[in-house]
Amino acid sequence: MAEREAERSVSQTVRAQLALRELIVSGGLRPGERISELQAVEVTGVSRTPVRMALVRLEEEGLLEAIPSGGFMVKAFSERDILDSIELRGTLEGLAARFAAERGVSSRDLEPLKQCLDEIDGLVRQEPISMEAFSSYVALNARFHVLLAELSRSPPLIRQIDRASALPFASPSGFVMAQSALPEARQILLIGQDHHRVVVDAIENREGARAEAIMREHARLAARNLRLALRNRTHLDLLPALALISAG
Amino acid sequence: MAEREAERSVSQTVRAQLALRELIVSGGLRPGERISELQAVEVTGVSRTPVRMALVRLEEEGLLEAIPSGGFMVKAFSERDILDSIELRGTLEGLAARFAAERGVSSRDLEPLKQCLDEIDGLVRQEPISMEAFSSYVALNARFHVLLAELSRSPPLIRQIDRASALPFASPSGFVMAQSALPEARQILLIGQDHHRVVVDAIENREGARAEAIMREHARLAARNLRLALRNRTHLDLLPALALISAG
DNA sequence: GGAATACTTTATGTATACATTATATCCCAC
């Protein structure tokens, strides 16, 4: 079989995990719908053993839910679940920001974050924001959050933030929807940038409490924006995808 | 084979998971030590497939770490890791307490918590505290924390707290060590009880900010106590076990 | 006609065989 070189090295388990995740977040499987191993085998093309491993990991990731009698189903999220997840993540990131400030990070450590913010600035300058620019923004924004978490130098916290982010960032699709749901998307992005810069400043000046407060406020605002966006839409099924933009 | 009835119904995967967890937290395997599937098969008596599932789940639980080239090793924790985990849990529980207060729980919902606290009162009244009473305390204390988390009515938060608690509460052994490490254990237990009562009161009176602040302070104090206890001991290998008492 | 039971089909849990990769040891060459 002719496979792309990049795909040859990864394990079947990972390949199955990626394929199934994409299937779930793209809406190929509805929330609450059961997914059998045989189905997964047919979709992914790998055998049952790696498929099972992938299913277990997706369960841990929060996309699937174990059925007591056996097997898995696609997890369903309420609007409240998503909003709580965003606030949860904000709380965790607030702690990370405080740790970073208290633990004393050097200006050099903050360089990657600042560079990330500068790149985002370049993107949001254009108006209106193109689809490509928006995708880049999402990637850069995620990068900023990862960098911030790592700045805490706390493996347990980093791990937890990573898990808490799985849900809001689950979907690589759904950008269009998220974007169209927020006519004033650009304005929101600019405010988010502002928050990020303040956080970096607070960390640099060793103001732990302020850094923490800003990140929490940032998340609360994101949750509020999502709530507003949802008022204009009724596609609650695709909430994981929607939650993405509000995770700014 | 003659097996106890209770064990007959659980899956081989769960059985293997329990056996391996016990092996790890009891110190049968040293932190950093690699655990091969064959080893696990010999220890648990089940075949490789369920053993592998158990290993994956234990990795998610935080007790094992995946080795890039394949396989798993027992995760090693630094003192800082444990202290951070305690503060992390406190932060999450603070959020849970605030949610509970803001979301408006009835007095009836708080009944189980109060009853739990009353039972603990009965235990810590005796002096000195017996080994059995201490074990009961640990179980009741864990119950209180679970009940508090559930009071938030937020599945994502409950899930996250559950995961954050896995490490501090990992060990069912190690009680003796934890107790002996803290000569003034009873005093600490009493202070913890005080905190818990204040939290319940704050939730009942809808004081979200206060409820959150207390839980965070509670965790910080627990971390401080653990730090003090560690000054008298050098068994950093058994940190997961030790962290237990400080999670009060 | 409806409900209960039995049977069939399907799915998951488990075990094991096979293949591939990593690692360790040993030998040979420098």
Add this chain to the structure above:
DNA sequence: GTGGGATATAATGTATACATAAAGTATTCC
């Protein structure tokens, strides 16, 4: 004597076969 390479061994990744349990359907009896 040391370093590198090759071979052998062991461990993980993968696939599949088998068994058991669950679920759905059909048939029969009330």
